[in-house]
Amino acid sequence: MQIVVKQALLPEGWAENIAITVSDGVITAVEPAGAGVAAGVDTLLPGMSNLHSHAFQRGFAGLTEQRGAMRDSFWTWREMMYRFALQLDPDGAQAIAEMAYVEMLEAGYTRVGEFHYLHHAPDGQSYDDPAEMSARIFAAAHATGLNLTHLPVFYAHGGFGPVPAGAGQRRFLHGFESFLELISHCDALATRPGDLVGYAPHSLRAASGADLSALVAALPGRRVHIHIAEQVKEVEDCIAFSGQRPVDWLFDHAEVTPDWCLIHATHLTEGEVARIAASGAVAGLCPVTEANLGDGIFAGRAFLEAGGRIGLGTDSNVQIGLAGELQALEYSQRLSLRERNVMTPQPGSTGQQLFDAALAGGAQALGAGDPVIAVGAPADLVALDDPFQLGTDGAQTLDRWIFGRDIRVRDVWVRGAHLVQEGRHVARDAIAQRYVQVVRDVLAR
Structure with missing residues (x-):
């Protein structure tokens, strides 16, 4: 699996146009994206x-x-x-x-x-x-x-x-x-x-x-x-x-x-x-x-x-x-x-x-080890979606995410598994149904 991002928070700071390669749940490569490769993620953060x-x-x-x-x-x-x-x-x-x-x-x-x-x-x-x-x-x-x-x-x-x-x-x-x-x-x-x-x-x-x-x-x-x-x-x-x-x-x-x-x-x-x-x-x-x-x-x-x-x-x-x-x-x-x-x-x-x-x-x-986007680290990754593209750099993106309202978490990977897609967990519907029934039952007692 490869994730191409416009900007990623790496151990040394923000980097632009980066390709992250993941194999067996581990990051195996962090390198500049090839010319003409379209980014699928706006901003990538460690989980x-x-x-x-x-x-x-x-x-x-x-x-x-x-x-x-x-x-x-x-x-x-x-x-x-x-x-x-x-x-x-x-x-x-x-x-x-x-x-x-x-x-x-x-x-x-x-x-x-x-x-x-x-x-x-x-x-x-x-x-x-x-x-x-x-x-x-x-x-x-x-x-x-x-x-x-x-x-x-x-x-x-x-x-x-x-x-x-x-x-x-x-x-x-x-x-x-x-x-x-x-x-x-x-x-x-x-x-x-x-x-x-x-x-x-x-x-x-x-x-x-x-x-x-x-x-x-x-x-x-x-x-x-x-x-x-x-x-x-x-x-x-x-x-x-x-x-x-x-x-x-x-x-x-x-x-x-x-x-x-x-x-x-x-x-x-x-x-x-x-x-x-x-x-x-x-x-x-x-x-x-x-x-x-x-x-x-x-x-x-x-x-x-x-x-x-x-x-x-x-x-x-x-x-x-x-x-x-x-x-x-x-x-x-x-x-x-x-x-x-x-x-x-x-x-x-x-x-x-x-x-x-x-x-x-x-x-x-x-006890989670260093939470980094780097070769050898678990692929625990969070992608932010910035629909308006108003920020000038990654730090400003974080400011707008935390203190504004137009940026959202779009995708999340844990050990390479793509668990959140377009803002929703892949098993949300079934889990939510069980949750609602349990809480209703408890409150009815």
Whole structure:
């Protein structure tokens, strides 16, 4: 297969009139297109990693936007999420994940980090196959073609102390030995070249210091993701319990390395910003979900100025869009600081710098290797369609895609498979039909 493009984002920068040759899912040649060869693609980008997803939450996107009698917050939303989670069987969870993964591919993501904590049956008992629900995540990724970094969640407690988990959390819970068994089962499910397995202590609320130490010792060399400092109440509860803020407590009790991804990290002191940046860990930002839940605004400029690494996640999947996440990240910083073009450590295109940072940080967080258009790399590629041809160069194309409205994702290849064509996933119709039926059934209960 050969893809001829007008402009492509290569490791050394933008190049024009390029022919990309793909064989067995791998790029085998990147060279100037021959004279007179017409380009079939306007702009070609490396595929982006979506570093944080709870796929099942796609099933109630937009259905929690009604205020109750009391003030709404993350914590009231969480109770609604628990109620939805308790209704899903394995078939339903897979159908919803497939829909979410179709939409991720259509948005320009070619890998997802699935932060997966829906482990057990609705009554809290383990399935006969303890990895039944994880198997459905792998099945959804395989059916849609999306690369998967699976992150089974260790969830043992209901709060700092620790305190016992509540009834709404009963599908999430594991002891240490049963969790290691789950990881072993998940390793066996990772059958494609694009499949990886890490793990995720859910949060400092749900995994104690002893739990963290045991997990790190038992599961070396894997990607580690953790929710941290997402909510003010979480910070206050951590201080009340330990005398420290969450990020400082984590760094004083665990060796946080570039293998770690700290999800949200919304509420930080200057010192915590510096500690995360110096560690090389990735800050996993989910700006659309963070706005939807009223979490707060990440200290974006300070973190980048300290040399920090960022990546993007769709989290609750209330909206699934790569350009939208990048735009929301930049706009939140503008609203906070009352300036423009904030997430730009260097003069130049804001869109280009946002994309480059999220591309590198997302791939690091998910163990995906270098996301490049180069010989020997997997053919994980995203083609943008620019119908008006108004840009002067590739960077301006990214600016118009992220901050404008006339550029769209037209085609996506994952390991050479042409999964999105003319903006639609090749299996969208059948997957959407199953998804709609599942959600209708759940909402009718």
